[in-house]
Amino acid sequence: MPLVFARIGQKCIIKDFACSCAMRMRMVNMGLVPGCSVEVMNSVNGTLLVKVGQSRIMLENCLAHQIHVH
16 A cells, blocks of 8 residues: 555555656665655645654655555
8 A cells, every 4th residue: 555545653664666766766765665664653734754763754645655565
């Protein structure tokens, strides 16, 4: 399922990306890699706050749609 459908507080594992190679590299540079655990911390005005390792990242919903998790 796309990350955007995860509930607040839900922990997910990144499965793959449905985006261009350039966008995939951008996500990898932010620490979002397949097999990585992410936790949705909040959702406000079309953005998700996710925790990746010790970092917190804000993602626009359109970007969160391109990250598939399970």
